[in-house]
Amino acid sequence: MSASNKKPSPLTKLSTVQPSGKKDDNFFQQVFDVVRQIPRGRVTSYGAIAASLGAKTSSRLVGYAMNGAGSIRPKVPAHRVVNRNGDLTGMHHFSPPERMQQLLEKEGVKVENNRVVDFKKKFWDPSEHADDAD
DNA sequence: CTCCTGACTCAGC
DNA sequence: GGCTGAGCCAGGA
Numbered sequence: 001m002s003a004s005n006k007k008p009s010p011l012t013k014l015s016t017v018q019p020s021g022k023k024d025d026n027f028f029q030q031v032f033d034v035v036r037q038i039p040r041g042r043v044t045s046y047g048a049i050a051a052s053l054g055a056k057t058s059s060r061l062v063g064y065a066m067n068g069a070g071s072i073r074p075k076v077p078a079h080r081v082v083n084r085n086g087d088l089t090g091m092h093h094f095s096p097p098e099r100m101q102q103l104l105e106k107e108g109v110k111v112e113n114n115r116v117v118d119f120k121k122k123f124w125d126p127s128e129h130a131d132d133a134d
Numbered sequence: 135c136t137c138c139t140g141a142c143t144c145a146g147c
Numbered sequence: 148g149g150c151t152g153a154g155c156c157a158g159g160a
């Protein structure tokens with residue numbers, strides 16, 4: 001009933017930025033780190049990752065960072081990262097675009113019409129597990 | 135150095 | 148209900 005699906009998102013400021021004189025690609029590194037923490041059979045959105053990093057406004061950078069996900073090591077489950085609608089926006093960047101859907105389905109995530117089924121159910125909030133790093 | 139694009143998202147019309 | 152513009156940061160031409 002009622003479809004009042006709002007996302008208040010308290011936004012916990014847990015940004016673990018360490019201005020130790022070394023900033024480099026901290027942002028990208030953090031994104032990869034969070035994505036790697038995504039459990040199997042779960043998915044998350046770019047904005048969620050960006051928000052967990054304290055840069056929800058930089059949701060674009062998350063996607064941009066994933067651009068090199070297939071080139072960095074260890075491998076990053078970029079296929080578990082979709083947009084806020086649960087659409088496989090980045091599927092076109094995979095070797096074969098269908099690879100993303102196959103990987104998701106293989107992990108138990110149903111995908112239909114390039115969209116994650118029950119995305120909200122499979123949604124994995126990095127902010128809730130951000131503390132589980134290391 | 136300047137301009138533009140990009141796997142996003144929100145607000146406005 | 149869909150389209151447009153603006154904001155974000157980084158990298159390439």
